[in-house]
Amino acid sequence: MDLTSKFSNLKNHLLDLAIRGKIVEQRHKEVTAEELYAQIHEEKQKRIDAKIEELLPYCGMHK
Secondary structure: OOHHHHHHHHHHHHHHHHHOOOOOOOOOOOOOHHHHHHHHHHHHHHHHHHHHHHHHHHHOOOO
16 A cells, blocks of 8 residues: 555545544533524524614614
């Protein structure tokens, strides 16, 4: 096995370990990807709502 193949195998092995969460200690307080997405979506919606509230007076509209 040449050096390029060994490096490729090592890289693939490290990526596999990383994907499975085996490289660093997992924190129990971390949220799942689904929960993180929901938090990001909620924060984004709050910012959009705040911007709409800020712009309503300029459009001649009131809430």
